[in-house]
Amino acid sequence: MTxxxxxxxxxxxxxxxxxxxxxxxxxxxxxxxGYIPYVARVAQRPGLTLHASDNRVEIDRSRHxxxxxxxxxxxxxxxxxxxxxxxxAAAVFEAVEAGPAHWRSLDIRVLPGITAMLAAAxxxxxxxxxxxxxxxxxxxxxxxxLIERRLRLAAEADFAMAFYNPRSKSRPEGFERTLDxxxxxxxxxxxxxxxxxxxxxxxxxxxxxxxxATADMADMRTMVIVGSSQTRIIERDGPPIVYTPRSVPV
Amino acid sequence: MTxxxxxxxxxxxxxxxxxxxxxxxxxxxxxxxGYIPYVARVAQRPGLTLHASDNRVEIDRSRHxxxxxxxxxxxxxxxxxxxxxxxxAAAVFEAVEAGPAHWRSLDIRVLPGITAMLAAAxxxxxxxxxxxxxxxxxxxxxxxxLIERRLRLAAEADFAMAFYNPRSKSRPEGFERTLDxxxxxxxxxxxxxxxxxxxxxxxxxxxxxxxxATADMADMRTMVIVGSSQTRIIERDGPPIVYTPRSVPV
Numbered sequence: 001m002t003x004x005x006x007x008x009x010x011x012x013x014x015x016x017x018x019x020x021x022x023x024x025x026x027x028x029x030x031x032x033x034g035y036i037p038y039v040a041r042v043a044q045r046p047g048l049t050l051h052a053s054d055n056r057v058e059i060d061r062s063r064h065x066x067x068x069x070x071x072x073x074x075x076x077x078x079x080x081x082x083x084x085x086x087x088x089a090a091a092v093f094e095a096v097e098a099g100p101a102h103w104r105s106l107d108i109r110v111l112p113g114i115t116a117m118l119a120a121a122x123x124x125x126x127x128x129x130x131x132x133x134x135x136x137x138x139x140x141x142x143x144x145x146l147i148e149r150r151l152r153l154a155a156e157a158d159f160a161m162a163f164y165n166p167r168s169k170s171r172p173e174g175f176e177r178t179l180d181x182x183x184x185x186x187x188x189x190x191x192x193x194x195x196x197x198x199x200x201x202x203x204x205x206x207x208x209x210x211x212x213a214t215a216d217m218a219d220m221r222t223m224v225i226v227g228s229s230q231t232r233i234i235e236r237d238g239p240p241i242v243y244t245p246r247s248v249p250v
Numbered sequence: 251m252t253x254x255x256x257x258x259x260x261x262x263x264x265x266x267x268x269x270x271x272x273x274x275x276x277x278x279x280x281x282x283x284g285y286i287p288y289v290a291r292v293a294q295r296p297g298l299t300l301h302a303s304d305n306r307v308e309i310d311r312s313r314h315x316x317x318x319x320x321x322x323x324x325x326x327x328x329x330x331x332x333x334x335x336x337x338x339a340a341a342v343f344e345a346v347e348a349g350p351a352h353w354r355s356l357d358i359r360v361l362p363g364i365t366a367m368l369a370a371a372x373x374x375x376x377x378x379x380x381x382x383x384x385x386x387x388x389x390x391x392x393x394x395x396l397i398e399r400r401l402r403l404a405a406e407a408d409f410a411m412a413f414y415n416p417r418s419k420s421r422p423e424g425f426e427r428t429l430d431x432x433x434x435x436x437x438x439x440x441x442x443x444x445x446x447x448x449x450x451x452x453x454x455x456x457x458x459x460x461x462x463a464t465a466d467m468a469d470m471r472t473m474v475i476v477g478s479s480q481t482r483i484i485e486r487d488g489p490p491i492v493y494t495p496r497s498v499p500v
Contacts, residue, residue, distance in 0.1 A: 016271035019364065024266070058496075084371045086496070090379030093493035097484050104486040110372035114269065114362050121334045122360035129340030130392075131400055133383035133409060141497035142380075150381055150407045157403035158396075159383060234347050236354040243343035246308075246336070247391035 003069035005106060006076050007083040007092050009113020010041055014199035017114045025076055025111060033065045034078035034088070042078060058088060062095035066103050082115035086136045086164045117162035120195030120223040123205050125234075125241040127193060127225050130248070132160040137167075137174055144174070148181060155185035160231060160244055163224040167215060175224075176215040182226060183210055191233055191242050193225040194218055207233070207240055253319035255356060256326050257333040257342050259363020260291055264449035267364045275326055275361060283315045284328035284338070292328060308338060312345035316353050332365035336386045336414045367412035370445030370473040373455050375484070375491040377443060377475050380498070382410040387417075387424055394424070398431060405435035410481060410494055413474040417465060425474075426465040432476060433460055441483055441492050443475040444468055457483070457490055 006025050011017035026032070031049045032042050039052035053061050065075045079087040089110045096103050121128045133154045139147060154161050167175040182190070192213040194206040206217060210226070218224055230248060234241040256275050261267035276282070281299045282292050289302035303311050315325045329337040339360045346353050371378045383404045389397060404411050417425040432440070442463040444456040456467060460476070468474055480498060484491040 011269075014271070016274070017269050017362070019261075019267050019269060021264070021266035082368050082372075084368060084376045084378050086379070089372070089376035090493050090496045093375055093379075093482075093484065093491055094495055096491070097482060104484060108491070110376065112267070112364050112368040112372040114364065115368065118332050118334060118362040118365065122332075122339070122362040125343055126334045126339035126360065128334050128384075129336070129343075131383070131385045133381070133404075133407075134378075135381045143498065143500045146408075146498055150409070153403045153407035154383075157383075157400045157407075159400070232343075232347060234343065234354060241343055241346070241358070243340050245344055246340045248393065248396055250393045 002107070003072040004074055005065050005069045005092065005108045006111055007079060007089045007109070008076050008111040009079050009082040009087070009115070010038055011114040012081055012116050012119040012199045013197065017119065017199055019111070019113065022111050022113065028074055029076040030073045031068050031075045032078060033061055033075060038078045038080055058091035059095055062088070062092040063099065065092065066095055066099060066106065069106050070102065079113070082113040083110055084112065085115045085134065116164065116198065116223045117225065119198040120193065120225060123195055123198055124193045124207065124225065126243040127227050127231055128160055128162065129244040129246060130160065130228060130230065132162060134162045134164065136164045137178055138165040139171065139174060148177070151178060151181045152185050155182060158228050160228045161226045163226070165220065166218040166222060166224045168220055172215065175218055179213050179215060186210060186229070189229060191227045191231055193242055194222055195225065196222045198223065205239060207242055252357070253322040254324055255315050255319045255342065255358045256361055257329060257339045257359070258326050258361040259329050259332040259337070259365070260288055261364040262331055262366050262369040262449045263447065267369065267449055269361070269363065272361050272363065278324055279326040280323045281318050281325045282328060283311055283325060288328045288330050308341035309345055312338070312342040313349065315342065316345055316349060316356065319356050320352065329363070332363045333360055334362065335365040335384065366414065366448065366473045367475065369448040370443065370475060373445055373448055373453075374443045374457065374475065376493040377477050377481055378410055378412065379494040379496060380410065380478060380480065382412060384412045384414065386414045387428055388415040389421065389424060398427070401428060401431045402435050405432065408478050410478045411476045413476070415470065416468040416472060416474045418470055422465065425468055429463055429465060436460060436479070439479060441477045441481055443492055444472050445475065446472045448473065455489060457492055
């Protein structure tokens, strides 16, 4: 049996957002590796072994997947959203680069998924309809000074911005500082979208002007999107539509 | 019959990348609206009318969709990739905002899809594994000076960059200028990924160092991704793996 590793994106939570490509590869796997809540989304069946692990062990998990593939197993590393956006694909390749040479000749593929910012944007309208950036606000793996510099340059570039991991229990002050920087750099006109647990039964969408945004509007299940200076709000009965037009006047 | 408009993303080309949510809504539609090659991806069936239109008539097409929904039709506006990223969702909301007040009370939804940069990134490895930006290089709808400013600020922020619409017959010089700006702003170390027609039979992936990148490596079916200063290349037999690690050293 020839082993392989596929890093697959399960999308934001609802099975209707899992691509048929990912569903098909899950059916071929002998082993599933991933963070506990994502592995829990894969149905048990004879011949399939589930290896669920805790958060923050991404490199151990990646090595385990590569070792099993080298032994001939067909391993799917499951990720929420898209595996290439602040998720498991980079961790697997870090493990490959640091690992034994023979891991480089393994069959390793990445299958894309619906990443949280696309699902959140779709619910709000089309806030990412023009140029935008995506920033991981967690400072576990990078210095806060770099996050701050990117926020200021992104504001100067007038990008719409999508923020992953805005807030955790261990560092609640980071997102507060983010909002302060944005208020300083962008002025008052931009809308902020808080999109919690999109596509799940816990989904909640809230749109507020930047001056009214507070850190407690986000938790670890929230995706935050901030409009550009061109972003528009269409008021109507029910939630407003937030969108960024395709054109910028000369 | 209560009409609605759904703006749905068909992904980059392969039907295995169309979400079940989108497949289900296509089965409920009475009318499909979109650019000719995207409408051609929807199977004909009794009770379904296909309205294919040419490029660059996005607002007319959006108005047509909204008018039909107001008459009670179930209309799906099809987009390639994700409808919210340089695609039809923003055009539909522009039409809503400029249109009659009663369009605001229509049931309008956006269903996300796999956008080209995620499919391209997955094929190359994980070049968007850390903070990144997405820029539409077409200057049809915005001044070139704004594109240039965004490129320079994105380089200064050390984002990986994904470029949509890098090159067209009508303005072949734009992408050449983009490469010149990047060489000036980023130095020589960054890899450039040219990902053509990802997930289709015409797929071709090419990775070159920034100094060797030339404008003729891209056409209108090519997605271009430029790494950050941290982006790594793993050489091996076959195409190299390009990925951006999750961490930035302090």
